[in-house]
Amino acid sequence: MIKCEGGKVELEEDANKLLSELTAICRGLRVFLVKEGYSKEKADELVSESAQMGLWTDEKIQEELDRLRTETLRTFAELILGRKIFEGGKEND
CATH class of the missing domain: 1.20.5 (Single alpha-helices involved in coiled-coils or other helix-helix interfaces)
Structure with missing residues (x-):
């Protein structure tokens, strides 16, 4: 389980489950951004940049x-x- 609130992140369960949830979050965020009016390409770029920033x-x-x-x-x-x-x-x- 991934829980994020106020900049604090809680992670539970095993690594494979967490990676699967992260993938689902990225896909869901892309769909959300497109519904909000972003192009698919821009949505992909924003999700990718956000994921990279998470590794800083x-x-x-x-x-x-x-x-x-x-x-x-x-x-x-x-x-x-x-x-x-x-x-x-x-x-x-």
Whole structure:
């Protein structure tokens, strides 16, 4: 059994049963996303990316959060200033 609530995951039973349930969840999520209006290809991409993210280490998650934070701050600064700002040590005009 797979139970997930509030970011906490409980796993019970054997590995084969859990893997089967995970497969069913992925398939069900794809069907749900298509019903919500996503193309089959986009739904497959989102489910695949989500599964890959589930394999990330804590360090990888922190790296991605840092990257997104920097990217977001850069975008806000560019919107406020009305121009590109420093990227890679050079100012973009």
